[in-house]
Amino acid sequence: MIRPIVLHPDARLKKKSVQVESITDALIKLADDMMETMYDAPGIGLAAPQIGVLERLIVMDCAKKEGEEPDPIIMVNPIITASSAEKSVYEEGCLSIPEHFAEITRPEFVQVEWVDLDGKQHSEEFNRLKSTCIQHEIDHLNGKLFIDYLGPMKRQLITRKMQKFKREKLRGDE
Ligand code: NI
Numbered sequence: 001m002i003r004p005i006v007l008h009p010d011a012r013l014k015k016k017s018v019q020v021e022s023i024t025d026a027l028i029k030l031a032d033d034m035m036e037t038m039y040d041a042p043g044i045g046l047a048a049p050q051i052g053v054l055e056r057l058i059v060m061d062c063a064k065k066e067g068e069e070p071d072p073i074i075m076v077n078p079i080i081t082a083s084s085a086e087k088s089v090y091e092e093g094c095l096s097i098p099e100h101f102a103e104i105t106r107p108e109f110v111q112v113e114w115v116d117l118d119g120k121q122h123s124e125e126f127n128r129l130k131s132t133c134i135q136h137e138i139d140h141l142n143g144k145l146f147i148d149y150l151g152p153m154k155r156q157l158i159t160r161k162m163q164k165f166k167r168e169k170l171r172g173d174e
Helices: 024-042 127-141 152-171
Strands: 046-047 056-058 074-082 087-092 102-107 109-115 121-127
Touching: 024 056, 024 074, 024 121, 046 102, 046 109, 074 127, 087 127, 102 152, 109 127, 121 127
Parallel strands: none
Antiparallel strands: 046 056, 056 074, 074 109, 087 102, 109 121
């Protein structure tokens, strides 16, 4: 089921999400809905708070080039256990801030621990786009958006444009 995506600015996007205590049928359904919502958008990552659920769950699929095999990843309670001093820069966007993009500098490599939907523990190193995507999605679980890395002027400009976009969308939905 495709769920509506929470748009910035919204208090739910600024909150810290809680740990998932157990893998339930409801959680599996939630992950399934998130994956469907992400592919439909389309996007390469989605965090639970972006559909209004303040739990530590993210989904991604960074295989976005034509002809590339799908590469869906679901992470429950992901944490970054190490990150590199080397940085990489990507132009980031966010399904909660549509049509706005900015170059963001982040560690190039991260070591990530997470639990999958079978309750199995994983630890893996990621680089490049996947690394950026994971860091962006984990930020969502901590109430942080990519625009929080920008200067206040740029951030306020995007926020004002998003407020206008949401007002117009609301009127259009009536
Ligand atoms: Ni995002």
